[in-house]
Amino acid sequence: MKALVKQKAEPGxxxxxxxxxxxxDGDVLIKVLxxxxxxxxxxxxxxxGWARQAVTTPRVLGHEFVGEVAAVGAAVQDVAIGDLVSGEGHLVCGKCRNCLAGRRHLCRSTVGLGVGRDGAFAQYVSLPAANVWVHRAEVNLDVAxxxxxxxxxxxxxxxxxxxGEDVLITGAGPIGIMAAAVARHAGARNVVITDVSPHRLALARxxxxxxxxxxxxxxIGIADAQRQLGLKEGFDVGLEMSGRPEAMRDMVDNMTHGGRIAMLGLPAEEFAVDWSKIVTSMITVKGIYGREMFETWYAMTVLLEGGLDLTPVITGSYGYEDFDAAFDEASSARSGKIILDWSA
Structure with missing residues (x-):
């Protein structure tokens, strides 16, 4: 089969x-679409530097995918040949304290699909059945x-x-843009998002x-935006998506007392924040990694069934043979999510 491989320990x-x-016996073979x-x-x-530490070559890349089940192991019961599926890319041990308590997203022994084991940038991918999400409702393939x-x-x-809350999002990459759509759909009063890319800010709108x-x-700065929206005490909820020190500092400066910050953006290195302000304003900071298995997946499906539209964040689609052009566009500050089509 064809696959995109990190064959050598060098760029490319x-x-x-x-x-x-x-x-x-407990696995599912999936034809990637x-x-x-x-x-x-x-x-x-x-x-x-991160890749050199995390990946051993050769490795088939890719963890975001949708496909059709081609075969199932003898012990698989709830997934059938022909099912349309996506996959949870964090493979967990199932035996540690968090896994046994149902907090699988906190497993300390997590292995990443396409990082620690061969992934989905290929015509077929294999996953444990416990990591397979069957799309029971109709869904756009690019969104899936x-x-x-x-x-x-x-x-x-x-x-x-x-x-009813006022939400500040720092970082209008594809995940930040999707978070803005989710926040509005979930009932936020105002959603303000920041970035340095006019193209991505247009997608966020x-x-x-x-x-x-x-x-x-x-x-116009964040404080100016507060005045424009008539906010008197700051933002209630912050979603930090950029991993940038200046973004986190701006967020802390513009939160209301008792505000809550969820931090997904991964910084490239350590940085300082004004902890005295976090303490005296009683701001909660929560780190986020991956998805809650599988509560988040249920929430995703229900949000789409309720009319949430993610198609504006998808800005390009390429056949897998044109992967270099696809990766070039994905690495620019002008794009949203880029799709590779393996169905041919």
């Missing part, structure tokens, strides 16, 4: 012929392909109650952001 990816993945390109995949392609990052957005946005601020411009 290779489209290669590799054996179809094996599957055991569409995949989404993630920031993780971009890091591995460029072979930066990005359930993984959609789950990050939902997990972050729904960490705190949103009905289409997704439902009340205000989309270019913080590289001196024309």
């Amino acid at each position: 990816l290779w489209l290669m012929d590799v054996p179809e993945p094996e599957y055991g 569409r995949t989404g390109i993630c920031g993780t995949d971009l890091h591995i392609r460029s072979w930066d 392909a990005i359930f993984d990052p959609f789950g990050n957005a939902v997990h972050t946005a729904l960490s705190f109650p949103l009905v 289409k997704a439902g952001a009340t205000l989309a601020l270019d913080v590289s411009s001196a024309d």
Whole structure:
């Protein structure tokens, strides 16, 4: 089969012929239809410091996907050949304290699909049946392909109650844009999102952001946005999606007393924040990683069934043979989510 492989410990990816993945009694073999390109995949392609630490070559990349079940192991009961499925890309041990308590997203032994084991940038992928999500309701294939990052957005946005709240999102990457759409759909009063890319801010407006601020411009800042919206005490909920020190500091400065911050953005290095302000304003900061298995997946499906539209965040689609062009677009500041089509 064809697959996108990190064949060598150097920048680049290779489209290669590799054996179809094996599957055991508790596994599912999936014919891949569409995949989404993630920031993780971009890091591995460029072979930066994180990728050199996290990935052993050769490795088939990819963890955002939708496909059709091609075969199931003898012990699989709830997944059938022909089912349309996506996959939870965090494979957990099932035996640690958190796993046994039903908190699988907190497993300390998590292995990432497409990072620690061969992934879904291929014509077929194998997963444990426990990691397979069957789409019982009708869903757009491109949207189904990005359930993984959609789950990050939902997990972050729904960490705190949103009905009637004023929400600040720092970082208008694809997950930040999806989080803005989720927040509005879930009942937030105002959703303000910041970034330095006019293209991505325009996508955020289409997704439902009340205000989309270019913080590289001196024309209007977050405090100005508060005045424009008539906010007197600051934002109730913050969703930090950028991993940028200045974004986190701006967020802390603009939260109301007792405000709550969910932090998904992963910083490149340590940075300082004003902890005295966090303490004296009684601000809650919660770290977010991945999705709650599988509560977030239920929430995603219900949000889509309730009319949430994610299509504005998808800005490009390529056949897998054109992966270099797809990755180039995904790495620009002009794109939303980019899809690779494997159905051919």
